[in-house]
Amino acid sequence: MAIVATTSRFSKIAWPTLAWVVALIFFFPIFYMVLTSFKTDADAVKPEFLFSFTPTLENYANMTENYDYWRFATNSVITSVLATLFALAVGVPCAYAMAFNPSRATKDVLMWMLSTKMLPAAAVLYPMTFLTKNVFGVFDTHFLVILVLCLINLPIVIWMLFTYFKDIPKDIIEAGKMDGLTTWGEVKEILIPLAWGGIVSTALLTFIFCWNEAYWTVRLTTIDAATLSKLIEGNRAPEGLFFGRLSAVSTAAVGPIIVLGWFCQKQLVSGLTFGAVK
Amino acid sequence: MANRTIPRLLQTPAVLLLLVWMLVPLGMTLFYSFIRYVLNSTVRPEWTTPSWSNWRGFGNYEFVLNSKDFLFAIKNSLFIVGSILSLTVVLGVLIAVLINRSFPGRGIVRVLLISPFFVMPAVNAVLWINMLLDPVLGLQGIAVGAINDMAAGMQDAPLVGWFFNLWPVLEPISFRATQTSAIAVIMMVTWQWTPFAVLIFMTSLQSEDQQQKEAAVLDGASRWSQFRFLTLPHLGRPMAIVVMIQAIFHLSLYAEIEIVSRGNGNKNLPYLIGEFTNNNIGAASATGIFAVILANIVAIFLLRAVGKTLME
Numbered sequence: 001m002a003i004v005a006t007t008s009r010f011s012k013i014a015w016p017t018l019a020w021v022v023a024l025i026f027f028f029p030i031f032y033m034v035l036t037s038f039k040t041d042a043d044a045v046k047p048e049f050l051f052s053f054t055p056t057l058e059n060y061a062n063m064t065e066n067y068d069y070w071r072f073a074t075n076s077v078i079t080s081v082l083a084t085l086f087a088l089a090v091g092v093p094c095a096y097a098m099a100f101n102p103s104r105a106t107k108d109v110l111m112w113m114l115s116t117k118m119l120p121a122a123a124v125l126y127p128m129t130f131l132t133k134n135v136f137g138v139f140d141t142h143f144l145v146i147l148v149l150c151l152i153n154l155p156i157v158i159w160m161l162f163t164y165f166k167d168i169p170k171d172i173i174e175a176g177k178m179d180g181l182t183t184w185g186e187v188k189e190i191l192i193p194l195a196w197g198g199i200v201s202t203a204l205l206t207f208i209f210c211w212n213e214a215y216w217t218v219r220l221t222t223i224d225a226a227t228l229s230k231l232i233e234g235n236r237a238p239e240g241l242f243f244g245r246l247s248a249v250s251t252a253a254v255g256p257i258i259v260l261g262w263f264c265q266k267q268l269v270s271g272l273t274f275g276a277v278k
Numbered sequence: 279m280a281n282r283t284i285p286r287l288l289q290t291p292a293v294l295l296l297l298v299w300m301l302v303p304l305g306m307t308l309f310y311s312f313i314r315y316v317l318n319s320t321v322r323p324e325w326t327t328p329s330w331s332n333w334r335g336f337g338n339y340e341f342v343l344n345s346k347d348f349l350f351a352i353k354n355s356l357f358i359v360g361s362i363l364s365l366t367v368v369l370g371v372l373i374a375v376l377i378n379r380s381f382p383g384r385g386i387v388r389v390l391l392i393s394p395f396f397v398m399p400a401v402n403a404v405l406w407i408n409m410l411l412d413p414v415l416g417l418q419g420i421a422v423g424a425i426n427d428m429a430a431g432m433q434d435a436p437l438v439g440w441f442f443n444l445w446p447v448l449e450p451i452s453f454r455a456t457q458t459s460a461i462a463v464i465m466m467v468t469w470q471w472t473p474f475a476v477l478i479f480m481t482s483l484q485s486e487d488q489q490q491k492e493a494a495v496l497d498g499a500s501r502w503s504q505f506r507f508l509t510l511p512h513l514g515r516p517m518a519i520v521v522m523i524q525a526i527f528h529l530s531l532y533a534e535i536e537i538v539s540r541g542n543g544n545k546n547l548p549y550l551i552g553e554f555t556n557n558n559i560g561a562a563s564a565t566g567i568f569a570v571i572l573a574n575i576v577a578i579f580l581l582r583a584v585g586k587t588l589m590e
Binding site for chain 1: 284295300302304376390393403410424477526538552559570573580
């Protein structure tokens with residue numbers, strides 16, 4: 001039996017209205033950034049043009065000229081995509097083995113992997129700079145950024161994949177074995193098709209984390225492999241002169257990711273809380 | 279069992295990568311934290327290369343503990359993290375309860391609310407400190423200017439003029455000074471992470487026991503006592519998780535501090551490590567070890583909580 005809560009007409013209107021107001025307040029900074037990106041730099045700082053102005057696309061048209069946007073964006077795309085793929089290539093076999101052939105150590109290994117994620121990056125700043133600059137000579141290369149992005153996300157990738165894989169009934173894999181499938185065959189014919197949704201959402205989330213990473217991408221690059229985080233960080237204080245163009249480049253840097261994020265809200269919960277909240 | 283080899287083999291690359299990634303840099307930091315190691319020294323050139331003969335014992339730790347910067351950075355880190363945590367948890371619970379009902383456009387409300395979480399930290403900081411909080415050109419300056427103009431315009435008005443004559447001229451706040459920029463960082467990170475808290479609490483609220491709630495309604499429990507005695511206890515565990523995950527993330531907050539506060543004295547531990555790294559590697563490493571210890575205190579509790587649900 002369901003109890004119909006006694007809601008007054010007031011609360012039927014007031015609470016949803018409040019919810020809308022709160023949501024609009026939270027979205028406002030993003031809206032304001034997008035709005036400013038359509039103003040000229042001169043208009044962007046004039047109160048009289050706050051909401052009524054002649055929109056212009058010049059900030060977007062001049063992004064290459066002003067900021068060399070596409071070079072940084074290309075770097076972001078290359079490093080984030082490859083880091084994600086690399087993390088999956090290492091993570092899928094690992095999570096597969098952990099989910100279908102767990103040993104007594106599996107839980108400890110998983111916990112240890114998560115614990116590496118919790119080390120503060122700044123603690124190893126100098127060794128990383130020293131190793132990459134003086135020992136391996138890979139400082140400011142795509143290779144380095146891809147490797148580091150892959151490593152910092154690997155624990156989350158393995159953990160998320162593990163939770164998806166362990167929901168797959170073991171019998172199916174066993175049946176595959178009976179049919180004479182090799183390990184690779186099991187992964188290719190059974191695991192990947194069954195866990196496709198989980199793998200895709202893991203990939204999306206990892207991509208977002210790579211794209212937004214702002215410590216190593218800033219500290220381990222200068223020009224060649226610099227990503228969008230580095231670009232924006234380098235333009236931190238425009239002295240109010242370039243609000244229009246800065247908004248445009250910022251919008252271009254976060255827009256696609258926000259849209260992508262809308263599609264993986266659910267995975268975000270399990271991915272970020274390591275499954276501790278259900 | 280003979281087929282233990284293949285599973286082990288499959289796990290090896292991931293384990294090896296993470297092992298090297300964790301042990302090598304951290305081992306180096308540990309070593310450097312016990313030796314004298316500076317990058318530029320004309321007086322003692324032997325200190326510019328790391329070597330066992332420059333052993334300093336706990337000297338770097340002592341140096342760091344006695345430096346004013348370190349104490350300030352620790353306090354400031356805790357101030358920033360503590361403020362963000364309390365704000366996001368309180369706002370998160372309130373908003374989650376607010377939207378945990380069906381109403382027109384709920385899906386859009388959710389999408390609008392979650393959006394700040396996906397803004398990259400660098401853009402977040404640049405957006406807030408320039409376009410929103412700048413005392414002259416930002417929205418803050420515009421708003422303060424508009425209020426002042428309105429008050430000035432109303433001063434000659436009949437009946438209410440006296441009221442606006444007494445109205446003070448508002449001064450915009452500059453968020454680029456040491457303490458105010460800490461506030462700016464708290465605001466922007468709270469804006470970014472409240473959606474995360476909302477999302478977690480909402481997920482948790484959906485698994486709340488409805489029968490218990492109905493029983494409470496039948497017993498005539500008020501809205502407030504339902505919230506206080508059913509919803510809040512139900513949210514206890516997710517709250518702990520949100521607090522711990524955020525603590526770990528925000529203890530290593532970097533981009534926001536770097537962008538908002540470069541050179542104005544508002545620093546946290548990662549920022550201080552960055553400063554030390556320009557010359558005094560020994561001190562940077564000792565500070566790094568302190569940061570690791572601080573993060574581990576939180577991480578142990580978090581891992582315990584995660585471990586409970588891991589194998590279910």
